Amino acid sequence: MRAIRVMPELLVSQIAAGEVVERPASVLKELLENSLDAGATELQVTLDAGGVKRVQVDDDGGGVAQGDLGLALARHATSKIGSLEELEAVATLGFRGEALASIAAVARVELVSRARDAAHAWSVAAEGGAPREPRPAARAPGTTVSVADLYFNTPARRKFLRTEATEFGHCDEAFRRVALARPDLAFTLRHNGRVSVHLKPQSLEARAAALLGDGFAAASVPVDAQAGPLRLRGLAGAPQAARNRADAQYFFVNGRYVRDRLLAHAVREAYRDTLHGERQPAFVLRLELDPRAVDVNVHPAKTEVRFRDARGVHQFVFHALQRALAPSAADAPVSYASVSAPGPAIQAALAMREPVMDYRPAAAPLPASQKAPPLGYALAQLHGVYILAQNEAGLVLVDMHAAHERILMEKMKLGLDAGGIERQSLLVPAVFRAQALDVATAEENRAALETLGLELSVAGPNELAVRAAPALLAGGDVPALARSLLAELREFGAAQVLAARQNELLATLACHAAVRANRALSVPEMNALLREMEETERSGSCNHGRPTWYQLTLGDLDKLFLRGR
Numbered sequence: 432m433r434a435i436r437v438m439p440e441l442l443v444s445q446i447a448a449g450e451v452v453e454r455p456a457s458v459l460k461e462l463l464e465n466s467l468d469a470g471a472t473e474l475q476v477t478l479d480a481g482g483v484k485r486v487q488v489d490d491d492g493g494g495v496a497q498g499d500l501g502l503a504l505a506r507h508a509t510s511k512i513g514s515l516e517e518l519e520a521v522a523t524l525g526f527r528g529e530a531l532a533s534i535a536a537v538a539r540v541e542l543v544s545r546a547r548d549a550a551h552a553w554s555v556a557a558e559g560g561a562p563r564e565p566r567p568a569a570r571a572p573g574t575t576v577s578v579a580d581l582y583f584n585t586p587a588r589r590k591f592l593r594t595e596a597t598e599f600g601h602c603d604e605a606f607r608r609v610a611l612a613r614p615d616l617a618f619t620l621r622h623n624g625r626v627s628v629h630l631k632p633q634s635l636e637a638r639a640a641a642l643l644g645d646g647f648a649a650a651s652v653p654v655d656a657q658a659g660p661l662r663l664r665g666l667a668g669a670p671q672a673a674r675n676r677a678d679a680q681y682f683f684v685n686g687r688y689v690r691d692r693l694l695a696h697a698v699r700e701a702y703r704d705t706l707h708g709e710r711q712p713a714f715v716l717r718l719e720l721d722p723r724a725v726d727v728n729v730h731p732a733k734t735e736v737r738f739r740d741a742r743g744v745h746q747f748v749f750h751a752l753q754r755a756l757a758p759s760a761a762d763a764p765v766s767y768a769s770v771s772a773p774g775p776a777i778q779a780a781l782a783m784r785e786p787v788m789d790y791r792p793a794a795a796p797l798p799a800s801q802k803a804p805p806l807g808y809a810l811a812q813l814h815g816v817y818i819l820a821q822n823e824a825g826l827v828l829v830d831m832h833a834a835h836e837r838i839l840m841e842k843m844k845l846g847l848d849a850g851g852i853e854r855q856s857l858l859v860p861a862v863f864r865a866q867a868l869d870v871a872t873a874e875e876n877r878a879a880l881e882t883l884g885l886e887l888s889v890a891g892p893n894e895l896a897v898r899a900a901p902a903l904l905a906g907g908d909v910p911a912l913a914r915s916l917l918a919e920l921r922e923f924g925a926a927q928v929l930a931a932r933q934n935e936l937l938a939t940l941a942c943h944a945a946v947r948a949n950r951a952l953s954v955p956e957m958n959a960l961l962r963e964m965e966e967t968e969r970s971g972s973c974n975h976g977r978p979t980w981y982q983l984t985l986g987d988l989d990k991l992f993l994r995g996r
């Protein structure tokens with residue numbers, strides 16, 4: 432063993448570069464974000480050989496003062512925050528002060544910048560190490576950062592670069608993300624000397640049409656919803672704009688492109704009634720909220736975020752999107768009934784018109800012998816979605832999918848609390864294709880999966896077999912369930928999934944198992960569901976906070992028909 436030594440600065444930066452500078456596209460992302468933070472209105476991207484030879488961004492932003500030039504390339508040097516308080520409220524895209532230093536550790540970097548009030552520009556260059564002395568240079572106010580020969584001094588990493596076309600594809604995607612986040616700015620993208628995209632400042636609709644195609648623009652609905660400090664705006668693709676791949680899904684949080692499972696789940700749920708099967712929705716959505724309510728310092732690349740009120744954000748996004756996708760349902764007068772129970776705070780904030788009803792026993796009790804249960808007896812099923820039932824007070828309407836989902840979730844929660852969800856062996860194992868990583872995840876997480884009611888075995892290098900599934904959902908789409916649980920485990924790890932993410936997890940399970948709309952239920956099945964609702968805690972609202980049932984009293988119906996008493 433060697434003695435312990437403090438690493439030289441360059442080695443620290445090269446190690447850090449592994450996280451920040453994965454490929455040319457990550458360089459491009461960092462440079463574009465710096466230009467946005469500098470208040471640029473016009474950004475020009477120049478790429479050579481997919482960005483491997485050169486990634487360059489020119490902007491007309493505020494520039495760097497001469498005295499700061501050397502620091503811009505130094506590690507942990509930033510002009511954006513100076514204290515923990517500022518970190519917690521950070522409104523800029525950058526703040527870690529490590530991107531340029533990391534990039535400079537593994538590439539040849541030149542920074543030419545002219546501050547607005549400076550007489551001329553200055554240039555500073557670094558090649559895998561400390562920057563050289565700044566020299567006077569010529570350019571208009573703004574900044575050019577040029578990054579050449581990525582990984583020239585770290586051959587092991589260079590081997591991970593793919594073909595020029597692949598690297599260009601990733602750069603193009605990084606460019607689109609920024610261009611969609613800021614339709615108010617002008618962008619140009621050049622590759623190998625040819626202009627491949629040119630965008631002038633425009634509306635989001637026009638920007639989306641330019642980058643995602645006219646098809647998307649024509650088949651999307653505007654979203655604009657606000658609830659207290661939360662605001663969601665953007666364009667949600669209608670089912671006609673759905674795709675086979677999830678390649679047109681852009682979610683921005685305070686201007687930052689993110690991939691977040693909580694948000695993805697809220698979106699998926701909102702689309703659930705309109706989008707079938709494996710079709711992927713297309714959307715460009717921008718969530719804005721108080722920067723203090725979201726932690727962006729989760730990972731150096733900052734595509735993950737954590738919300739302080741994760742549940743509130745989920746609810747808000749889900750409802751806002753669902754209403755945008757089905758305006759008619761949301762605008763319809765849902766409430767004729769006298770509603771007394773105020774919903775949870777978030778519903779008040781959303782000014783939801785659908786109230787969450789408390790369970791209230793009917794007013795006039797029938798003689799004991801005929802006493803009807805609180806939710807009454809089923810009469811019929813309406814359009815495969817609602818159960819109509821009669822109780823003492825009048826008519827009860829039940830959203831059968833929402834109610835079933837809630838019941839399943841509560842049952843599984845009880846199972847999990849008691850040590851594990853009850854399993855049922857499948858007579859014929861359900862075999863499905865899986866990626867090598869899924870196979871590995873299944874093997875590593877055998878115990879966690881069993882706690883969740885799933886028993887998987889490896890059926891081949893690219894195949895898994897489900898041998899047992901949660902008893903409550905053995906009849907459902909078991910492979911789809913297994914796939915989403917594996918994805919969850921892969922992303923968050925077993926400990927997280929079973930503890931902090933338990934509710935999300937149970938919601939996923941329940942969602943896979945609950946009766947789908949348009950399934951005909953027999954009257955006894957409907958009555959069984961009503962009885963289970965009465966016994967289930969929190970059955971008044973579904974897992975997403977929507978009400979599961981609604982009472983229309985005879986009085987309400989009389990009023991509806993202007994029937995005097």
Ligand SMILES: Nc1ncnc2c1ncn2[C@@H]1O[C@H](COP(=O)(O)OP(=O)(O)O)[C@@H](O)[C@H]1O
Pocket residue numbers: 461465466469490492493494495502503504508509510511524525526527528529530531532573574576
């Ligand atoms: N295009 C630019 N225009 C103006 N200043 C820039 C630009 N790029 C980088 N800088 C300056 O260099 C600093 C370091 O950049 P970077 O390493 O990306 O860290 P961070 O963005 O986290 O502050 C920034 O804080 C900023 O002051």
Ligand SMILES: [Mg+2]
Pocket residue numbers: 461464465524525526528530531
């Ligand atoms: Mg930065």
